[in-house]
Amino acid sequence: MNDTPFVSVIINCYNSEKFLREAIDSVYNQTYKNWEIIFWDNQSTDNSAKIAQSYDEKIKYFYAKNHTSLGAARNEGVKVSNGELIAFLDCDDLWLPKKLDLQIKKINSGDYSMCYGGCIEIDENGHSIRSLIPKYNDGSMFENLLFQWDISMPAILVKKSILEKLDLNFDKNIFASEEYCLFMQLASKTKFCSVKKPIVKWRIRNNSLTSQQISKVAHERRYTLDKIVQENPGIEKKYQEGFDEAYARSFFYDANYFMSIGNKKKARSSLKKVKHIDYKYRLLYWSLFLPSFVWKFITNEKIKRKYLAYLFNISKFDD
Numbered sequence: 001m002n003d004t005p006f007v008s009v010i011i012n013c014y015n016s017e018k019f020l021r022e023a024i025d026s027v028y029n030q031t032y033k034n035w036e037i038i039f040w041d042n043q044s045t046d047n048s049a050k051i052a053q054s055y056d057e058k059i060k061y062f063y064a065k066n067h068t069s070l071g072a073a074r075n076e077g078v079k080v081s082n083g084e085l086i087a088f089l090d091c092d093d094l095w096l097p098k099k100l101d102l103q104i105k106k107i108n109s110g111d112y113s114m115c116y117g118g119c120i121e122i123d124e125n126g127h128s129i130r131s132l133i134p135k136y137n138d139g140s141m142f143e144n145l146l147f148q149w150d151i152s153m154p155a156i157l158v159k160k161s162i163l164e165k166l167d168l169n170f171d172k173n174i175f176a177s178e179e180y181c182l183f184m185q186l187a188s189k190t191k192f193c194s195v196k197k198p199i200v201k202w203r204i205r206n207n208s209l210t211s212q213q214i215s216k217v218a219h220e221r222r223y224t225l226d227k228i229v230q231e232n233p234g235i236e237k238k239y240q241e242g243f244d245e246a247y248a249r250s251f252f253y254d255a256n257y258f259m260s261i262g263n264k265k266k267a268r269s270s271l272k273k274v275k276h277i278d279y280k281y282r283l284l285y286w287s288l289f290l291p292s293f294v295w296k297f298i299t300n301e302k303i304k305r306k307y308l309a310y311l312f313n314i315s316k317f318d319d
Contacts, residue, residue: 004082004083005034005035005082005083006104007034007087007100007104007157008036008077008083008160009036009037009038009087009089010074010078010081010087011023011024011038011039011040011088011089011090012040012042012073012077012088012090013039013042013044013052013091014041014042014043014044014048014073015045015046016048016090016092017047017048017051019091019092021051022094023091023092023093023094024037024059026094026095027095028058029097030095030097030099030101031097031098031100032104035058035083035100036058036060036081036083037060038078038081039052039059039060040073040077041064042064042068042073043066043067049061049063060080062076062080070178071170071171071182075169078160078169084159084161085104085107085158085159086159086160086163087156088154088156089154090153093201094122094154094200095154095200095201096198096200096201099155099199099200100157102195103157103195106193106194107157109193110191112190112191112193113162113186113190113191113192114156114157114158114159114187114192115192115193116134116151116152116155116156116157116192116195117195117196117197117199118131118132118134118155118195118196118197118198119131119132119152119154119155119199119200119201119202120132120198120200120201120202121203122203123203123204124205129204131198132150132152132198133196133197134150134151135148136192138191138192138194139191139192141187142187142188142239142242143239145184145187146242146243146246149180149184151179153179154200154202155199155202156183162186166185166189168182168185168186169182170182171224173223174223174224175216176214176220177217180220180224181224184225185224185227185228185231188228188231188232188235215257217253218253218254218257219250221246221247221249222247225246225247225250244277245278247274248281251274252270252274252281252284254266254267254270255267255288256299258270259295259299264288264292267295268288271284272285284298
């Protein structure tokens with residue numbers, strides 16, 4: 001083993017003691033051993049620091065001078081990392097033992113900037129909900145990701161040198177969908193690969209996003225797409241259908257938020273802008289002229305998973 005770790009695992013923590021030891025243990029249980037954990041304590045007031053500092057020197061503990069957004073905290077973690085490859089693990093998620101082994105072999109097999117894999121969604125008690133497997137072939141995935149984002153944050157492994165070369169990091173203006181903004185920019189310029197099997201467990205928690213965060217998702221989606229267009233002149237013409245769908249999806253998010261606060265008029269206004277894009281948006285738009293329980297039914301998480309994920313191509317990754 002080299003003295004310098006090949007993989008840096010960024011764990012940003014803010015008052016996350018409940019599942020923290022389980023998350024850290026899942027890194028220590030990796031079959032691949034040449035890694036470090038960059039533990040970025042975003043000014044926790046619970047026992048998170050005590051838990052992190054109970055491990056050995058493979059955990060580098062940092063206490064933030066100021067409490068920041070998740071994206072900003074991750075940027076700080078990347079800055080002090082030593083590995084050639086960067087991975088991210090939230091304090092309530094888990095890695096399966098061969099996660100790093102499988103991804104390192106795959107990312108080194110070609111000219112790839114990032115590798116991601118499948119995940120098993122689990123509930124707060126650790127019970128499996130469903131498995132999600134990457135759909136796209138290795139290579140240029142940007143167009144596919146415009147239609148459907150299928151990348152989960154704990155399943156990412158990315159080359160630090162390419163992020164530095166392209167001057168890419170988590171955008172300070174993004175608060176609810178940091179990973180979408182960063183990795184869509186990366187996808188527009190480089191090739192990705194995937195491991196088509198579950199390599200992580202992704203904990204789905206009730207009310208994991210606040211109402212304030214949910215209200216930002218649609219704007220941030222458009223912000224990201226606008227940023228990519230600005231950085232890559234003509235890309236919106238090359239992938240016109242994909243951009244149309246991605247922008248339309250953002251207005252669906254607007255509508256979903258407005259319905260969550262009982263403003264059907266604004267929800268209609270949002271979907272009216274994109275009902276010409278595809279039949280699914282027309283159906284969603286016309287559903288807003290029916291009693292509100294119809295919208296609640298068709299956008300209910302369980303209904304989306306069982307029926308609309310196939311019909312509308314709306315998945316948990318895009319919530």
